[in-house]
Amino acid sequence: xxxxxxxxxxxxxxxxxxxxxxxxxxxxxxxxxxxxxxxxxxxxxxxxxxxxxxxxxxxxxxxxxxxxxxxxxxxxxxxxxxxxxxxxxxxxxxxxxxxxxxxxx
Numbered sequence: 012x013x014x015x016x017x018x019x020x021x022x023x024x025x026x027x028x029x030x031x032x033x034x035x036x037x038x039x040x041x042x043x044x045x046x047x048x049x050x051x052x053x054x055x056x057x058x059x060x061x062x063x064x065x066x067x068x069x070x071x072x073x074x075x076x077x078x079x080x081x082x083x084x085x086x087x088x089x090x091x092x093x094x095x096x097x098x099x100x101x102x103x104x105x106x107x108x109x110x111x112x113x114x115x116x
Contacts, residue, residue, distance in 0.1 A: 018067075020067075049079065050079065050081060053072060053075060053076045053079060053081060054076070054081070054085070054086075054089055056068075056072045057069065057072040057073060057076060057086065057089050057109075058089050058092070058093070060072050061089065061090060061093050061097065061101065061102075061105040062093070062096075062097060064101065064104070066104075066108050069105055069108040069109060070108060070111060070112050073086050073108070073109045073111075073112040073113065074112045077112065077113065083109075083113045086109050086113065087106060087109060087110075087113075089105075089109075090102050090103075090105040090106040090109055091106070093105055
């Protein structure tokens with residue numbers, strides 16, 4: 012997967028493969044720690060990325076969500092759900108970050 016990572020994350024994965032392998036193993040372990048479906052995990056990760064105001068992570072999880080068959084409208088709804096807990100400006104920003112990905116191709 013490190014070959015698929017854009018930018019700085021891909022650079023770190025290539026230059027420090029042992030660290031990347033440990034990080035990937037941690038991700039796999041957390042994914043199987045409960046009963047959430049793959050779809051639910053992706054939407055939660057998108058929501059967490061929005062909460063952290065991480066544009067790169069929102070792009071990544073929106074891109075992966077599309078690749079996994081999650082409809083654009085569902086990704087957009089995650090941004091709308093952010094209005095209450097995070098505020099309108101954060102939700103609008105998240106919506107634009109998701110649109111950066113969903114309007115490509």
